[in-house]
Amino acid sequence: KNSIKAMEKELVTCGLQGKEKAALKRSQIFQIPGGKDSETKVIVVLGKAGMGKSILVQKICQDWSNGEFSQFEFAFWFDCKQISLPEKRYSLKDLLLEFFVKPQEGSKEIFEYILQNPTKVLLLFDGFEGLHDHENFPRCSASQPEKDLCSIKELLSGLIQKKILNGCTLLLTARPKDKVYQYVSKVDKTIEIVGFSPQQRELYITKYFEGLPYCDNALKLIKECEYLFSHCYSPLMCRFVCFLCETVLEMGDKSLPSTLTTVFLKFVQQKIISMKTDVTAMRNQESLATLARIAWYLGEKHQNAVKSNLLPSKEVKEFALKHGFFLPFAFPRHSDSEEEEFGSTFSDFVIQNFLGALHLMLAEEIKDKSLIKYLSFPSKKKKPYNWLDLVPRFLAGLLFLQDDPYFCSLSNEDVKQSTKKQKTLLKYIRRLQINELCPERLLDLLHCIYETQSNYLLQHVALRLKTDLSFLGVVLTPPDVHVLHYILKRSRKEFSLDLWNSSIDMQGLKDLVGLKNVASFRASLSDTVRLWKSLEQTKDYELLRASTEKFVLDPFKAKTMKDISDLSDLVEMQEKMINCVQDASGCSSYEIPAIKNLRKLEFALGPVCGLQGFLKLVEILAAFPSLQHLDLDALSENGIGDEGAKSLSEVFPTLTSLEILNLSQNKITDVGAEKLATALPSLSSLKTLSLYNNNICDFGAENLAKVLPAMSSLRVLDVQYNKITGVGAQQLTDSLRKCPHIKNLVMWNPTIPYGVLEHLQQLDSRISV
Numbered sequence: 001k002n003s004i005k006a007m008e009k010e011l012v013t014c015g016l017q018g019k020e021k022a023a024l025k026r027s028q029i030f031q032i033p034g035g036k037d038s039e040t041k042v043i044v045v046l047g048k049a050g051m052g053k054s055i056l057v058q059k060i061c062q063d064w065s066n067g068e069f070s071q072f073e074f075a076f077w078f079d080c081k082q083i084s085l086p087e088k089r090y091s092l093k094d095l096l097l098e099f100f101v102k103p104q105e106g107s108k109e110i111f112e113y114i115l116q117n118p119t120k121v122l123l124l125f126d127g128f129e130g131l132h133d134h135e136n137f138p139r140c141s142a143s144q145p146e147k148d149l150c151s152i153k154e155l156l157s158g159l160i161q162k163k164i165l166n167g168c169t170l171l172l173t174a175r176p177k178d179k180v181y182q183y184v185s186k187v188d189k190t191i192e193i194v195g196f197s198p199q200q201r202e203l204y205i206t207k208y209f210e211g212l213p214y215c216d217n218a219l220k221l222i223k224e225c226e227y228l229f230s231h232c233y234s235p236l237m238c239r240f241v242c243f244l245c246e247t248v249l250e251m252g253d254k255s256l257p258s259t260l261t262t263v264f265l266k267f268v269q270q271k272i273i274s275m276k277t278d279v280t281a282m283r284n285q286e287s288l289a290t291l292a293r294i295a296w297y298l299g300e301k302h303q304n305a306v307k308s309n310l311l312p313s314k315e316v317k318e319f320a321l322k323h324g325f326f327l328p329f330a331f332p333r334h335s336d337s338e339e340e341e342f343g344s345t346f347s348d349f350v351i352q353n354f355l356g357a358l359h360l361m362l363a364e365e366i367k368d369k370s371l372i373k374y375l376s377f378p379s380k381k382k383k384p385y386n387w388l389d390l391v392p393r394f395l396a397g398l399l400f401l402q403d404d405p406y407f408c409s410l411s412n413e414d415v416k417q418s419t420k421k422q423k424t425l426l427k428y429i430r431r432l433q434i435n436e437l438c439p440e441r442l443l444d445l446l447h448c449i450y451e452t453q454s455n456y457l458l459q460h461v462a463l464r465l466k467t468d469l470s471f472l473g474v475v476l477t478p479p480d481v482h483v484l485h486y487i488l489k490r491s492r493k494e495f496s497l498d499l500w501n502s503s504i505d506m507q508g509l510k511d512l513v514g515l516k517n518v519a520s521f522r523a524s525l526s527d528t529v530r531l532w533k534s535l536e537q538t539k540d541y542e543l544l545r546a547s548t549e550k551f552v553l554d555p556f557k558a559k560t561m562k563d564i565s566d567l568s569d570l571v572e573m574q575e576k577m578i579n580c581v582q583d584a585s586g587c588s589s590y591e592i593p594a595i596k597n598l599r600k601l602e603f604a605l606g607p608v609c610g611l612q613g614f615l616k617l618v619e620i621l622a623a624f625p626s627l628q629h630l631d632l633d634a635l636s637e638n639g640i641g642d643e644g645a646k647s648l649s650e651v652f653p654t655l656t657s658l659e660i661l662n663l664s665q666n667k668i669t670d671v672g673a674e675k676l677a678t679a680l681p682s683l684s685s686l687k688t689l690s691l692y693n694n695n696i697c698d699f700g701a702e703n704l705a706k707v708l709p710a711m712s713s714l715r716v717l718d719v720q721y722n723k724i725t726g727v728g729a730q731q732l733t734d735s736l737r738k739c740p741h742i743k744n745l746v747m748w749n750p751t752i753p754y755g756v757l758e759h760l761q762q763l764d765s766r767i768s769v
Contacts, residue, residue, distance in 0.1 A: 024191060026056075026063060030071070030122075030169060032188045037119055040162045042184055044128075045173045047193030048477075049349035050236025053173035054079075056193065057126045060171075064122070072169070073120040076101075080127040080152075081305040081345050082329045089149040092164060118167035125156065128174040160184055176475070195233040195477075198507055205232070208242040214249045221245055225256045227450075227486075228263065230478035236348055240267060259451045260390075261397025264354040265407060271323040287319035288355075289362050295346065295355035299388035304352055305329075305345035317344065325351060350390060357394030361421075368421040371395070372428050375448065392444060397451030399425050429457060435466040439474045443484070450483040462491040470498040481508035489515055496552075499523040506531055513547045522552045525566035529573055536576065548577065548592045555600035555629075564605075564613045570595065571623045600629040603638060610638035610666075618647045622654035630655075633664035633690070645672030649679035659685050664692035664718075673700030681710040689714060692746075693721040701728030705735035708742065718746040725749075726756040733760045733767065744768055 032041055047053045057077060064075045076096055083090070093111050097103060103110055114121055150158070158164035172184070176192070196204060205222055209215040222245055223229050232238040241256075244263055247270050248256060257263045272284045290312055298304055308328070311317045320326035326344040346352040360366055360374055375392050399422050401407045429449070437445060442465075449457050465487070476484075481504060488495060495518050499509065504523065509531050513521055528551055535544040558564050574592045601624070605613040614632070621627065632638055640648075645668050661683070668676075673696045680686070696704075701724045708714070719732070729752050736745055746768045748757065761767045 026060065027068065029060070029171075029189075029191065030069060038167050040118075040159065040166050041169045041188045042160060042186060043169070043171045043189045043191065044184065044187050045171065045191045045193065046176045047173070048175055048195075048234065050234045051193045051195055052235045053193060054126050055235070057124050057171070057173060060124065069122070071120070072122040073117070074114060075122040075124065077124045078126065079329070079345075080125055081303070082331075082343060083152045088331065089151055090155060091149055092155060094149075095152075095155060115165070118165040119169075121165060121168040122171070123159065123165075123168055124171045124173075126173045128172040194503070196235065196238065197233075197505070201229065201232040201238060204235070204238050205242060208239075209246070212246075218242070218245050218249060221249070221254075221256060225258065227258065227479070227482050228256055230482040231260065233478045236350065240264075240350070243267070244270075259397055259453060261354075261394050261401065261451050262404075264350070264394065265398075265401070265404065268354070271325075272319075283315070284319065287316050289359075290316045291320050291325060292355040292359035292362060295352045296359040296388075298346075299352060299356050299391070302387045304349065305343050307331075308342045308344050311344065320344065325355070353388045353390035354394050356388045357391045357398055360391070360395055361398045368424045371399075371421060372424060375425065375428065393447045393451050396425065396448035400452040400454055425452075426457070429460065434461060434464040439469075439471045442469075443474070443476075443480050446483045446487055447479070450486060458487060458490055462487050463493075465491060465493070465495070467493050468496045468498075471502045472498050473501045476502040476504045476508065478505060478508060481505075481511065485511050485515065488512070488517065491517060493517065494519040497521040506534060510535075510543070513550060514543055518550065520550050520552050525553070525556075525563070525570060529566060529569045532573055532577075544577070548594070551592070551594045552597075553594035554598050555602065556598060557602040557604060558613070558617065559604050561605065561609050561613050561616075564616050568616065568620055571620045574623070595623055597626055598624045599626055600631070601627060602631045602634075604634035604636065605638055606634065606636035607639045611640050611644050614638065614640045614644045615647055618644075618651055621651050626657050627655060628657050628685075629660040629662075630658060631660070631662040632666055633662045633692070637665045637667075639667045641667045642669055642672035642675070644668075646675040649675045652679040653682040655683060657685055658683055659713075660688045661686060662688075662690045663694070664690050666694060668694040668696060670697050670700035670703075674703045677703035677707045680704075680707050683711070684713060686711065686713055688716040688718075690716075690718040691722065692718050696722040696724060698725055698728035698731070700724075702731050705731040708732075708735045709738040711739075712741055714739075714742055716744045716746070717742065720746050720748045722749055723751050725751045726753055729756060729760055733764060736764055736766065742766060 029043065030041075032043075045053055045056065060069070061075055061077050063069060064072060069075070074096075078095070083095070093107070096114065097107050097111060155164065159168065159170055202219060202223075205219050206215065209218040212218070222232065222241060228241050232241055240263065244266055245256060247266075257266055268288070272288065294306065294311070294316075298306060308317060317326070321328060321344070324347055327347050329343050329345060331341040331343060346355075360371060374395060398407065402419065402422070432445070434442070434445070445461065449461050452458075476499065485508075495515075497512060497518055497520075499512070500522050501524060504512075504527065506527065509523060509527055512518060513531070528547075532544060532548065535541075535547070553570075556563075556567070558567065570592070574595055577592065603614060603617060621630075632640065638644075640663075644666065645663070648663075663676075668691065673691070673694075677700075680689070691704075696719065700722075701719065704717075704719070705728075708717070724732075724747065729747060729749070732745065732747060736742060743766060745764075745766055748769045757767075757769055761769055
């Protein structure tokens, strides 16, 4: 369990700028530095439903067929939902040479060649989430896993555990919330698909309507509906919105639906609209209700595919295929004499979610009170009730569509019954402790409330949000930002937002920061500086000044070279901004409050980049006039050494507010200690100095002892776990007598005889052992 938690912690989201710098070309996907050719390599591609994982996998196969990725002689691509039915069993040979592609001749020889040359084999499993449900992922227990019949889970487990085809390359696609690392013991590379930027959204929409008379109108119409445009960051949703926009423009309408629920209700309506007889309309309505029930019950089992012969009727199957709700596929046959079996899968995840919510509304057996369990927002990070995680949003939206004529024609419910269900939701929201929800559940709630478009609920939630909202490490997508902005601006409270490591895009950051009732915010440094540079270029000096005054940096922890570069950019930005603000306000001097008010700075780059990063940091330390606490003690040990100590000592005179200096575990010797000692008296506010666990000997102790009387503000000195002997200890003790201001000297060292240290402590009780 602990190892799984550790692996999940390693998969952290990063700032927008960091993601762009780490962008991959397709040709780099299989490059794994330091990987052993003889061992199986596992690559995980993460992305929300509709982000284009399947398209990426298909493009990799296409590129391979055109001669790219020449290290692989074989590439096998599997859609997990089509091979995941629990009763199906395969041998490896079945899977590779029957299901995927059947050679005309020589199957046996080809399979033997594959077994002997696993490094030349690429296996792509698209939709890994389709392979695990409530059960644990089984271990492969087959005695001859290459030849024995196994479930697809056991086969994949054998591949991951290197029992089968050790040396091959596995690429798995999954959703970010799926616990891939619970089933995959070692991942060599993780790639995340983050969706379209605003510019890419515009390009997609323009290409979709290219050549049509209303091309310009379409882009304008979609951009005017900001919520739908935010959803276009997802390629799948972008296609839906374009389809709907096309329909609306063809009908001569001039507006788009305002919520996701109304978008999909309109989408379903356009798909099955019939100008035929009432009998056909009734039949369509019955088939839709049956399909909605199938969507829900498959979702409860974490599935989206079903064997065609298990569908309730041929009519339902034809209805689903005709209107594009289902896509057909064939199962592999173990022999030519075996009858071919077919399956059906929902065309996409969002449609299954919408139909699942529709079932909960249409099913007579589900009463109004039982609806609430599908809308629950647990305060802790519990799993949502159902795998279909968009169902609560659609359900909340449908509950408030009782006036929609098309929905009324579907539901066959009287208005009284609909109102009763609505009141149940209102009662539940009123009782909900909104200020206790974790960030993920709060976002779920905001989306649900937005879908209702109920002024009462929107106002109720806005007034009950806590003023200190943290989304630290929670990925904020463009739709998340839109609903958060929409509800925050309805509140009369002032908010403090923590958006650090939320991957928020620049437009989203600009929108939230621009709200008058957002009093302060914290966000990734690079994203913030990027926003400011953009505002500077567009000469939006008013928002530039407002956003710099709201930005909070304290405390700041530098863990990478990029953090140090970002901090340098911030200092450089201040110099540029003096000119900008001068232009806007006539004021000749300006300090970014985040720089002026930074009090605590932690440095934890580790041994590889420690010295290099620290030397760069020292160059800008003077820019932080309020810095009180400089902490260089890191678990991975920075190791700035004597060179770093010398560099730091040269800027001591500028650090007039510094009260705590922690230089523990940095490989500082007598040389560095001498440089520090010479400059330490210039730290006029220093109260605590820690040199714990360095390599300081008696000469260093002697130099420190000389300057202690001149350090009138010092209260605590820690030099334990160095290489000081009784001689150095005696010199420090003698100096301590002249320093009544010092309250504690911690100097236990393994090189000081215990009797000596005990004797010195008896001479002065301020010495700690």
